[in-house]
Structures are given as structure tokens and as C-alpha cells.
Amino acid sequence: MTWFRREKQRLQLPESTHIRTEGLWIKCEGCRQIIWKKDLEANWNVCPKCEYHFRLDARERLRLLLDEGKYTEHDAGLETTNPLDFVDLKPYPDRVRSAQQATGLKDAVITAEGKMGERATLVCAMEYSFIGGSMGCVVGEKITRAIERAAAQRLPLVVVSASGGARMMEGTVSLMQMAKISASLARLDEAGLPFLSVLTDPTTGGVTASFAMLGDLNISEPGALIGFAGPRVIEQTIRQKLPAGFQRAEFLLQHGMLDAVVPRLELKAFLVRTLGFLMG
Amino acid sequence: MTFDPDKARKELEGIEREIDALGNNSSDRATEERIEQLSEQVRQLRADLATHPSAWYRVQLARHPQRPHTLDYVQHLFQDFTEIHGDRGFGDDPALVAGLARFHGQPVVVVGHQKGHDTQQKLRRNFGMPKPEGYRKALRVMKLGAKFHRPIISFVDTPGAYPGIDSEERGQAEAIARNLREMARLPAPIVVLITGEGGSGGALAIAVGDRILMLENAVYSVISPEGCASITWRDSAKAEQAAEALKITAYDLQSLGIIDQVIAEPLGGAHADPPKMAQLLDPILEKSLYELQQMPVPELLERRYQKFRLMGQCFRDGTG
Ligand SMILES: [Zn+2]
Numbered sequence: 097m098t099w100f101r102r103e104k105q106r107l108q109l110p111e112s113t114h115i116r117t118e119g120l121w122i123k124c125e126g127c128r129q130i131i132w133k134k135d136l137e138a139n140w141n142v143c144p145k146c147e148y149h150f151r152l153d154a155r156e157r158l159r160l161l162l163d164e165g166k167y168t169e170h171d172a173g174l175e176t177t178n179p180l181d182f183v184d185l186k187p188y189p190d191r192v193r194s195a196q197q198a199t200g201l202k203d204a205v206i207t208a209e210g211k212m213g214e215r216a217t218l219v220c221a222m223e224y225s226f227i228g229g230s231m232g233c234v235v236g237e238k239i240t241r242a243i244e245r246a247a248a249q250r251l252p253l254v255v256v257s258a259s260g261g262a263r264m265m266e267g268t269v270s271l272m273q274m275a276k277i278s279a280s281l282a283r284l285d286e287a288g289l290p291f292l293s294v295l296t297d298p299t300t301g302g303v304t305a306s307f308a309m310l311g312d313l314n315i316s317e318p319g320a321l322i323g324f325a326g327p328r329v330i331e332q333t334i335r336q337k338l339p340a341g342f343q344r345a346e347f348l349l350q351h352g353m354l355d356a357v358v359p360r361l362e363l364k365a366f367l368v369r370t371l372g373f374l375m376g
Numbered sequence: 377m378t379f380d381p382d383k384a385r386k387e388l389e390g391i392e393r394e395i396d397a398l399g400n401n402s403s404d405r406a407t408e409e410r411i412e413q414l415s416e417q418v419r420q421l422r423a424d425l426a427t428h429p430s431a432w433y434r435v436q437l438a439r440h441p442q443r444p445h446t447l448d449y450v451q452h453l454f455q456d457f458t459e460i461h462g463d464r465g466f467g468d469d470p471a472l473v474a475g476l477a478r479f480h481g482q483p484v485v486v487v488g489h490q491k492g493h494d495t496q497q498k499l500r501r502n503f504g505m506p507k508p509e510g511y512r513k514a515l516r517v518m519k520l521g522a523k524f525h526r527p528i529i530s531f532v533d534t535p536g537a538y539p540g541i542d543s544e545e546r547g548q549a550e551a552i553a554r555n556l557r558e559m560a561r562l563p564a565p566i567v568v569l570i571t572g573e574g575g576s577g578g579a580l581a582i583a584v585g586d587r588i589l590m591l592e593n594a595v596y597s598v599i600s601p602e603g604c605a606s607i608t609w610r611d612s613a614k615a616e617q618a619a620e621a622l623k624i625t626a627y628d629l630q631s632l633g634i635i636d637q638v639i640a641e642p643l644g645g646a647h648a649d650p651p652k653m654a655q656l657l658d659p660i661l662e663k664s665l666y667e668l669q670q671m672p673v674p675e676l677l678e679r680r681y682q683k684f685r686l687m688g689q690c691f692r693d694g695t696g
Contacts, residue, residue, distance in 0.1 A: 173695030179632065179688065180623045184608035202694060233688035240685070262576075262598045264607065267622045268634050271576060271598040272687040275584050278553060279560035279684050286561075302598070304549035305537075305577045310557055324549035324577070325539030333539050343544060353547050 124148055142360050149317050149360055151297055153199075154206045154221035157256050161219055161364050167210030171241055174234045175202040182265040191265070195226045203234035204259070207242040212254070213368030215375070218246045220255040224298070229259035231303055232266035236273025239307065243280040247287045252371050256294040257308040260326075261301015274306035281310050290374040292367055295322050295345075295354070313355045313370060316345035317363070322353075379428045385640060388421045419631060426627040431619035435601060437593040438572045439535075442647040444654070445504070446473055446488030446531040449571070452654030453661070454479050454486065460517050462509075466546060469510030471502040471538070472582075474517035479529070480662060485521030485564075487514045487582055488531030491572070504573075505538035508551035511581050515555050522564040527665050530582045532570045535600065537578030552581040559584035560684065561677060565668035567661060570594045570626075570635065571646070586680050587664045588635040590626040591653075593645050596635070597624040634687060 121130050126148025136143065140160055141150040152160065159165035175192070182188040196202060204226035208219050220242050222229045239255065246253040262270040284291055293311025295304070297320035305324050308314070316322060323343040331338060341347050345357045358366045395414050398407050437443070450457045454477035461468040474487045491497075491504035514530075521528050537548055559566065559582075566585030574583065574596030590596065599607075601619035606612045623629070626638040639660055642649040668676060 171693075173693040174691045175694040177690045177692055179690035180621070182621055184618075184621065233690040236688055237691060264599050264604055264622075266688070266690070267598050268574075268596055268624065268629055269632060269688040269690060271580055271596075272634055272684065274553075274577065275556050275560070275580060276684045276687055278556035279584070279681055282557045282561045283681070285557070302577050305552040305581075306556055307553070309547075309550040309553040322549075323544050324537065324552070325544065330539045330541065330544070334541065338541065342541070351545050351547070353550055 125150070140360050147318070147359065149297065149319055151224060151258065152360070153225065154201070154223040154256075154258075157221040157296075158206060158208055158210070158219060160360070161254070161256075161367065162208070162210035162212055162217075163214065167208040167219070170207045170209065170245070171238050172206075173202060174238060176232055176234050176266065178265075179233065179269045180265065180267050182267070184265075188265040191227060199223055199226050201226055203238070204229050204231070205235045205238050207238045209245075209251075212364065213371070215368070215371060216249075216251055217371070218242050218249075218251050218253045220253075222256060222258045222303075224258040224260075227263065229257075229303075230261065230263035230270070231259060231273050232263035232270045233273060235263075236270070236276050239277050240280045243277070243284050243291075246289055246291075247280075247284050250287075250289060252290045252292070252375060253284065254292045254294065254367060255307060255311075256296055257299040257303050258296045259299055259301070259303040259308075261303055261305075271302065274302045277307045278310060281307060285312075290371060292370065294363070294367075295320060297321050300324065300326055309353070311355075312374065314353070315356050315358055315363075315366065316348065316354050317360055318345060318357055320345040322348050379424060381425060381428050384421050384425055384428075388418065388425070391417055391421070422627040422631050426623075426625045426631075427620070430616070431595070431622075431625050431628075432601065432616040434593045434625055435595055435615075435619050437645040437647070438595045440645065440647045441493055441498075443533075443572055444646055444650040445491045445493070445533060445572070446486075447490055448650050449488075449531060449569075449654055449657070450475075450477065450486060452651055453658060454484070455481075457486070460520075461513070463512035463516060465512060466509045469502075469506050469513060470500055471504055471534075472506040472510030472514055474513055476521075476526075479665070482665075483524075483526050484665075485517060485526050485528045486531070487517060487528070489534040489579075489582070491533060502538060504534045505536060506534065506578065506581075507538050507540070507543045508546040508548050511537075511548075511551040511555050514582050515558055518559070518562055518564075518566075522562045525564060527565040527567065527669065528562070528585070529661065529665075530566065530568045530585060532568060532574050532579045532583050532596075533572030533594075534575045534578050535573055536575035537581065552577050555581045556584055560680065563673045563677065565665060565671075565676060566680075567664050567668070569657070569661070570596050574624075575600065584680075584684065586668050586676060586683070587637070589637045589639055589660060589664065590629065590635045591639050591646060591657075592626055592641045594626060595619075595624040596626075596629055597622050
């Protein structure tokens with residue numbers, strides 16, 4: 097639930113984290129070298145020099161994973177009706193509208209069907225730049241429908257997470273989406289169909305504490321931040337500095353919480369190969 | 377004219393009874409209109425009750441150090457409570473208690489967050505904030521109950537799951553997630569009682585069930601009002617405003633379809649008279665358990681699935 101603050105920080109240094117900005121070059125977070133934007137984009141936002149993984153938006157993620165970058169989107173029109181009439185400094189519908197304009201999406205996830213290594217697969221990709229990838233009733237409903245579709249059509253499911261957690265402006269309604277999605281995953285589990293969870297930078301809060309950690313395989317990318325509580329909340333609670341690398345994918349791998357950390361350029365091959373083992 | 381919550385509560389109960397009676401009869405046009413009219417009154421009364429007293433006042437009551445906690449309810453409601461410790465993997469978490477007990481003679485399983493009333497207890501119980509081993513213990517004991525067809529009663533009262541280095545190392549998120557998935561399919565009736573603070577994922581991790589009952593001054597939220605205030609208004613002093621905006625009171629959540637029933641508290645709040653609070657809870661718990669135990673397990677599980685499946689139908693199709 098700390099996406100607001102992080103959002104602010106990012107606004108102060110847009111060129112270092114956001115890819116689609118003006119200018120032809122950017123400075124890499126990993127190696128501090130100047131790299132050409134088009135080289136970075138051609139390499140799926142992985143630094144060609146040091147392999148630092150920049151974030152990848154939902155559309156690019158689907159293009160990366162699905163054969164020829166082709167897919168059919170489901171439930172693309174679903175948008176929230178503001179269950180709490182939430183107003184803080186700005187009415188919630190205004191925030192949603194600006195996120196919709198900025199991303200061209202109605203909410204923070206794309207649910208799609210396409211072929212992955214020639215196998216029909218349902219793939220959901222979360223969009224972090226849509227209100228911090230937060231999960232409200234639309235994200236909850238779309239992912240649940242994707243799970244139900246996977247069970248009905250006997251297809252494998254891949255969900256790529258990128259989220260600060262539940263969406264505060266939808267209050268307890270958003271909290272309940274954790275239970276709703278997890279309940280439908282129980283049914284997918286009983287149907288004997290594979291669910292591969294890909295946790296990308298960042299995946300925290302209610303998304304980690306529900307579907308993202310419930311994969312038959314939980315996979316991440318190098319350097320991704322993954323956790324339940326945000327690092328700031330933990331620091332405030334325990335009043336000490338966090339160790340280096342804390343809550344990064346490699347830390348979770350070491351503590352037994354992930355099955356594998358896979359570089360982005362090898363991710364599709366990894367998913368195709370493991371689904372081949374599981375589905376025969 | 378000042379708002380009288382007691383009067384409003386009685387009025388609400390009367391109207392709800394009337395709707396139930398009408399709903400059971402054959403529905404003609406006139407009956408439907410009458411139900412619609414009464415439902416509007418229910419919405420209005422719940423909205424009034426949600427703000428009298430204010431959400432922020434209820435937050436204070438929900439956190440009151442003398443408010444009864446799980447082990448207090450255990451003492452007043454159950455017999456032969458036998459505590460069961462440990463997650464069989466790492467350790468025993470005092471912030472979450474679990475055990476076997478009898479309720480009106482019937483064997484049941486009890487789990488619940490445990491806070492403390494004084495400083496020493498609070499520290500020992502980590503202020504009711506469980507670590508992964510707490511959630512894993514809860515699941516282990518609930519599974520034990522289901523294996524022997526014992527109903528499960530879960531008491532929810534936590535500021536949240538503990539945010540610490542050790543919690544993260546041992547997979548706080550995984551522990552909560554697993555509980556959500558497994559509770560959705562546990563083949564035994566589950567009654568959830570939200571008795572104090574329903575603090576986000578740390579509360580939900582033991583709050584998936586067939587009946588969700590909530591005490592009148594309990595709160596249930598995705599984030600603390602202070603946390604919300606510091607994020608949105610950048611000022612934790614705006615917590616009062618945030619508490620209102622987040623719709624965290626029992627009446628709000630009943631209107632949103634998230635909880636099933638609001639349970640009245642003694643005058644002044646549960647802390648004013650814990651034995652009386654337990655006495656008010658007892659028949660409602662008994663009735664809920666009785667109803668759920670009449671249901672064959674497949675039907676119970678289907679209804680539980682649909683209950684959560686339908687939460688948050690707050691969207692429209694904005695295509696075109
Ligand atoms: Zn680099």
C-alpha cells in the first residue's frame with residue numbers, strides 16, 4: 097500500500113525508471129552507463145550492458161510471452177464504479193480517469209488468451225503504472241474470470257504480477273478480492289491445471305499475499321522487489337536499516353519462497369518448458 | 377432532533393424482520409415494491425448507524441485495551457478449552473491462539489488473534505500481530521478440525537500481520553495466501569467473528585468462512601486510518617477523515633455485502649461488560665452453527681465459494 101510515495105519519487109527522476117520519456121538515451125540504474133533507449137526497448141527493457149531489468153508494461157509483457165506477440169483480450173471494457181464514493185485530495189474517479197488516459201487501459205490488468213510455444217494459454221499481465229498496479233474489484237473480477245476460463249477450457253494459466261497490493265480507494269471491497277481470487281485458484285488446483293505465477297518488480301501487499309504466492313511454480317525476475325509489507329513500513333516498525341538485497345528476488349529464492357529466478361530473455365522458454373513437463 | 381442509535385437499531389431489526397417475512401411469501405408486484413421501499417429505509421438506517429458514533433470513535437473502541445480478546449471469549453463461551461501450539465515447522469506464535477473446545481457441549485475448533493490487556497501481555501502477544509508461523513498454526517488446527525468434522529470458529533482482532541524482517545524471511549505473504557486458498561475449501565462449517573480490529577490481510581488470513589459476523593464497534597479495513605491518512609493527505613492527523621472515507625464500520629460493510637450480520641454490544645462498548653458481550657454473542661453463534669451444520673458439505677462449499685465470488689461486483693462494462 098505504499099505506491100503513492102514511490103510514485104512521487106519516480107516523478108522526480110523519470111528518466112531513470114520510466115522508459116517512455118523524451119530523449120534518446122537514459123542512464124542505467126544498474127551500471128550507471130548511458131544507454132540508447134531504442135537499444136533498451138529492443139532488448140525488452142533489459143540493459144544490454146549489465147542485464148539490469150527495467151520494468152516492462154503489460155502490453156509489452158504479453159508481446160514478449162505470446163507467439164508472434166498475438167493475443168485476444170478478455171473483459172477489456174470492465175471499469176470500476178467506485179464502491180466507497182472515495183474522496184481524498186482528489187475524487188477517486190478522477191484518479192481512475194487519468195490512469196486510463198495515461199495507459200489506454202480501463203484498469204490495472206490485461207487478461208488475454210493466445211499461444212505460448214504453440215500451446216493455447218491464458219495470460220494475465222498487471223500494469224504497474226495504473227495506480228500502482230493496485231487490485232480493486234476490476235482486477236479481482238478479471239483475474240477470477242481468467243481462472244474460471246482456464247478451468248472451463250482446460251488451459252494453463254500464467255499471471256504476471258506487478259502491484260503495490262490492494263487498492264486503498266476501494267477499501268475492504270479490494271481486500272475481499274484476495275479471498276475471491278484465492279478461492280477460484282483452489283478450484284483450478286482441484287481441476288489439475290497448472291498455474292504459473294510470475295512475480296515482477298514490484299509485487300507487494302495483498303497481491304503477494306494472495307494469488308502471486310499460490311502458483312504451482314512461483315517465478316521471478318532478477319532484482320525484483322517482492323514482499324508482504326513494503327520496506328518503508330518494516331523500517332518504521334523495527335526502527336533499523338534493512339539488510340542489502342532484502343526482499344529482492346534472490347533473497348526470496350534463498351529463503352525458499354521462489355522456485356526460480358529467471359532472466360526476462362529466458363522467461364518465455366522457461367514457461368513453455370515447464371508447462372510441457374506439467375501438461376505432457 | 378438528535379439521532380438515537382438504540383432506537384434506530386430497533387427500527388432496523390423490525391424492518392429486516394418485515395422484509396424476511398415478505399420475502400418468504402409469493403412475490404407479486406406490490407410486495408416487491410414494498411420490499412424495495414423497506415430496503416431503502418434499511419440503507420438509510422445503516423448509513424446513519426455507521427456514523428453514530430463516528431467511525432473514528434469506533435476505531436478507538438475496537439482498540440480499547442480492555443476490550444475482550446479471543447481468550448476472554450473462550451473463557452465465557454466455551455468449556456474444556458485445550459490450547460494447541462505450534463506450526464510443526466518453525467515455532468509457536470503467541471499472537472494467534474488455537475485449540476479445541478466445547479460449545480454448548482459440542483466439540484469445536486477455535487482460532488483467533490490474541491492481543492494483551494496490559495503492557496506485559498501486549499509484548500508477549502506482539503500486540504496481536506502474527507508472524508507466518510501463527511497463520512500456519514491456525515491452518516494446521518483448522519485442518520485438524522475439518523478432518524474430524526468439527527466446526528471452526530475464528531475470532532478476528534489484529535492491527536495486521538507483523539511487518540518485520542523475520543516475517544518476510546519466513547514468507548508472511550505465502551502463509552496468508554495459503555490460508556485464503558485452503559479456508560475456501562475446508563470441508564467444515566466456518567463462522568468468523570470480527571470482534572475488534574480487522575487489520576487487512578492479517579485479518580483476512582483467518583476470516584474466510586460461511587458466516588461473517590461483526591461486532592457493532594469492530595472495524596475491518598484494507599489499511600489503518602492512520603496509514604491511509606499519511607498516504608493520501610500526508611498527515612496522519614487526518615485519520616478521523618480517513619476512517620470515515622474507508623467505510624470500515626460493521627454497518628458500512630453489511631451494506632457492501634462483505635459481512636452478514638452486525639452484533640450489538642453492551643452500552644458503552646464490549647469493554648464495559650465482557651461477560652454481557654459474550655452473552656449477546658452466544659445465541660447468534662449457536663444459531664449460525666446450527667444452520668451451517670444442516671447443510672451437506674458440497675452445498676456448504678459451493679455457497680462459500682459464491683459468497684466470496686460475488687464480493688465487489690462494483691464494475692460496469694465500459695466498452696464502446
Ligand atoms: Zn546497465
